[in-house]
Amino acid sequence: xxxxxxxxxxxxxxxxxxxxxxxxxxxxxxxxxxxxxxxxxxxxxxxxxxxxxxxxxxxxxxxxxxxxxxxxxxxxxxxxxxxxxxxxxxxxxxxxxxxxxxxxxxxxxxxxxxxxxxxxxxxxxxxxxxxxxxxxxxxxxxxxxxxxxxxxxxxxxxxxxxxxxxxxxxxxxxxxxxxxxxxxxxxxxxxxxxxxxxxxxxxxxxxxxxxxxxxxxxxxxxxxxxxxxxxxxxxxxxxxxxxxxxxxxxxxxxxxxxxxxxxxxxxxxxxxxxxxxxxxxxxxxxxxxxxxxxxxxxxxxxxxxxxxxxxxxxxxxxxxxxxxxxxxxxxxxxxxxxxxxxxxxxxxxxxxxxxxxxxxxxxxxxxxxxxxxxxxxxxxxxxxxxxxxxxxxxxxxxxxxxxxxxxxxxxxxxxxxxxxxxxxxxxxxxxxxxxxxxxxxxx
Amino acid sequence: xxxxxxxxxxxxxxxxxxxxxxxxxxxxxxxxxxxxxxxxxxxxxxxxxxxxxxxxxxxxxxxxxxxxxxxxxxxxxxxxxxxxxxxxxxxxxxxxxxxxxxxxxxxxxxxxxxxxxxxxxxxxxxxxxxxxxxxxxxxxxxxxxxxxxxxxxxxxxxxxxxxxxxxxxxxxxxxxxxxxxxxxxxxxxxxxxxxxxxxxxxxxxxxxxxxxxxxxxxxxxxxxxxxxxxxxxxxxxxxxxxxxxxxxxxxxxxxxxxxxxxxxxxxxxxxxxxxxx
Numbered sequence: 001x002x003x004x005x006x007x008x009x010x011x012x013x014x015x016x017x018x019x020x021x022x023x024x025x026x027x028x029x030x031x032x033x034x035x036x037x038x039x040x041x042x043x044x045x046x047x048x049x050x051x052x053x054x055x056x057x058x059x060x061x062x063x064x065x066x067x068x069x070x071x072x073x074x075x076x077x078x079x080x081x082x083x084x085x086x087x088x089x090x091x092x093x094x095x096x097x098x099x100x101x102x103x104x105x106x107x108x109x110x111x112x113x114x115x116x117x118x119x120x121x122x123x124x125x126x127x128x129x130x131x132x133x134x135x136x137x138x139x140x141x142x143x144x145x146x147x148x149x150x151x152x153x154x155x156x157x158x159x160x161x162x163x164x165x166x167x168x169x170x171x172x173x174x175x176x177x178x179x180x181x182x183x184x185x186x187x188x189x190x191x192x193x194x195x196x197x198x199x200x201x202x203x204x205x206x207x208x209x210x211x212x213x214x215x216x217x218x219x220x221x222x223x224x225x226x227x228x229x230x231x232x233x234x235x236x237x238x239x240x241x242x243x244x245x246x247x248x249x250x251x252x253x254x255x256x257x258x259x260x261x262x263x264x265x266x267x268x269x270x271x272x273x274x275x276x277x278x279x280x281x282x283x284x285x286x287x288x289x290x291x292x293x294x295x296x297x298x299x300x301x302x303x304x305x306x307x308x309x310x311x312x313x314x315x316x317x318x319x320x321x322x323x324x325x326x327x328x329x330x331x332x333x334x335x336x337x338x339x340x341x342x343x344x345x346x347x348x349x350x351x352x353x354x355x356x357x358x359x360x361x362x363x364x365x366x367x368x369x370x371x372x373x374x375x376x377x378x379x380x381x382x383x384x385x386x387x388x389x390x391x392x393x394x395x396x397x398x399x400x401x402x403x404x405x406x407x408x409x410x411x412x413x414x415x416x417x418x419x420x421x422x423x424x425x426x427x428x429x430x431x432x433x434x435x436x437x438x439x440x441x442x443x
Numbered sequence: 444x445x446x447x448x449x450x451x452x453x454x455x456x457x458x459x460x461x462x463x464x465x466x467x468x469x470x471x472x473x474x475x476x477x478x479x480x481x482x483x484x485x486x487x488x489x490x491x492x493x494x495x496x497x498x499x500x501x502x503x504x505x506x507x508x509x510x511x512x513x514x515x516x517x518x519x520x521x522x523x524x525x526x527x528x529x530x531x532x533x534x535x536x537x538x539x540x541x542x543x544x545x546x547x548x549x550x551x552x553x554x555x556x557x558x559x560x561x562x563x564x565x566x567x568x569x570x571x572x573x574x575x576x577x578x579x580x581x582x583x584x585x586x587x588x589x590x591x592x593x594x595x596x597x598x599x600x601x602x603x604x605x606x607x608x609x610x611x612x613x614x615x616x617x618x619x620x621x622x623x624x625x626x627x628x629x630x631x632x633x634x635x636x637x638x639x640x641x642x643x644x645x646x647x648x649x650x651x652x653x654x655x656x657x658x659x660x661x662x663x664x665x666x667x668x669x670x671x672x673x674x675x676x677x678x679x680x681x682x683x684x685x686x687x688x689x690x691x692x693x694x695x696x697x698x699x700x701x702x703x704x705x706x707x708x709x710x711x712x713x714x715x716x717x718x719x720x
Contacts, residue, residue, distance in 0.1 A: 017669045023665060
């Protein structure tokens with residue numbers, strides 16, 4: 001049957017590996033302009049037709065996953081029905097002949113009489129493996145014991161874990177979301193916008209940013225940034241918590257992560273206004289949106305806002321304040337005051353020059369808001385995957401057989417051999433250790 | 444004595460070990476390989492002390508973090524895991540000549556860290572995203588995985604230089620039997636696969652606690668998954684389709700190319716969240 005073949009598994013895995021490369025080379029989730037700039041309109045058409053701009057969500061990529069899942073299910077049922085009797089036998093049948101040609105087989109003679117040696121050997125074997133099966137035939141006596149028969153189930157656990165992971169991913173993509181939220185200090189919001197679709201999503205509570213703090217190392221690199229968030233429900237404060245990178249807030253199935261930060265409009269700033277005609281210099285502390293009179297009643301200066309990145313002739317001059325000079329002579333002009341260049345406004349050569357003297361830097365906090373009900377399934381899948389891999393590769397179904405026969409008067413010929421479905425090395429070691437124990441049997 | 448000095452000493456000791464192993468192979472002198480083994484052990488001790496000292500030094504500088512935070516530190520740690528795993532394997536399998544292709548890999552890792560001018564060996568403070576207990580678990584498991592795959596690569600390489608029937612006097616007579624190479628390659632890949640799996644999982648759980656998504660198809664994530672696919676293919680081909688020998692060695696080598704791209708290529712050619720190493 002088509003879906004029961006391991007060939008299909010291999011081909012599907014090869015296709016998954018090869019196609020996954022595309023998404024690491026072609027820009028994902030970009031804007032149409034970005035694609036046309038990078039690849040040109042012709043290639044962009046092809047990208048759109050094949051969904052390469054969001055290829056990990058494309059139907060053909062999901063189809064590959066579905067094929068892999070069906071393949072796993074069919075193969076597992078197919079094989080499990082065949083191996084079920086091996087894993088859970090009604091009674092274990094022992095065939096000493098199967099141990100005759102094993103490479104690790106060792107033979108020695110004991111000076112103990114056969115019955116006494118067999119009794120001792122049985123005790124030793126039981127001490128190591130638990131249950132011992134005894135068998136007699138015309139050539140002698142056989143002691144058989146085994147461990148790890150259940151480990152044959154390991155591979156099915158690995159395959160089940162893959163299904164569990166994909167189920168979790170499916171649940172997450174159907175019922176979850178990922179959104180970005182930008183809050184200035186003091187600002188609150190109860191609606192976020194989906195990071196991909198930009199559609200609004202209403203949260204079951206309101207989140208307010210009370211305060212944002214950033215600490216820097218002496219190298220200038222950010223050390224730590226954190227936001228103090230308050231959760232409000234029905235206009236009541238529920239609780240307040242600090243979140244940091246790696247320390248999110250989780251509430252009602254919604255996770256809020258500290259993702260980024262940036263400068264935003266300060267509440268107030270100190271401006272120095274110089275009248276070029278009279279030489280008067282006045283200093284004002286102005287609130288955001290506030291208005292102050294210009295010297296000599298020549299009009300008003302208005303603090304209009306703040307830009308985190310001011311672009312001047314194609315250069316990023318960094319943070320800048322925006323003001324407006326409204327003079328009684330009828331001149332009304334917006335002026336930009338980059339904080340890194342205090343004398344910038346002089347270049348305008350107007351009557352009044354404005355300079356920003358000081359301000360309290362305010363920040364916005366960039367939060368990532370996510371909901372993913374699939375996570376418990378995915379984590380269960382992770383756990384099963386690790387356990388399953390461990391069992392599959394490092395635990396084996398190992399059996400040992402001791403053959404005992406009368407060698408002459410009062411001495412016994414003994415052979416020991418082991419078999420396993422994998423890890424031949426560890427079986428050899430088991431046999432070696434067992435032989436050593438048996439040789440040490442006291443007289 | 445500082446960590447840089449110890450680590451450069453380790454680099455030269457590993458270089459010496461490679462010389463012994465390659466010499467042992469070229470001149471058919473088993474004794475040289477024996478010697479090479481002890482040189483690798485000494486290199487491993489210097490490497491270990493270097494890493495621990497660097498850890499201590501970061502505390503003296505006031506940053507205080509495990510030395511797993513950038514390309515330099517990860518390369519040093521790569522050589523450490525590969526050397527440690529190799530010492531373990533040689534002790535267990537008692538085949539010393541297999542080090543002929545592995546010891547140069549151990550040397551190249553740490554040498555690349557020291558000699559590439561674009562890789563800084565300065566101890567720098569930890570960026571906020573890396574401040575997590577997951578850092579140690581994630582890095583150690585990933586690099587154990589890489590080390591397993593590197594050794595498997597070194598062993599697979601033998602298929603391409605050893606003739607099918609090596610005469611008793613030939614250069615290749617000393618190389619181990621085919622079934623031992625086959626078994627060793629398989630064991631290393633199984634080891635690497637388990638740890639790569641745990642490495643991807645710890646990274647995923649960490650991403651979920653730092654960025655709110657356990658999987659975002661970031662290039663580093665995607666390439667680690669591609670590598671995982673390649674080794675999954677290897678395991679299915681060997682266990683279910685009965686592949687072995689040279690054909691399978693090719694898959695092991697492709698897998699290691701995947702590891703190399705995940706480790707270096709992603710940082711050089713693609714951009715993403717995993718920019719530190």
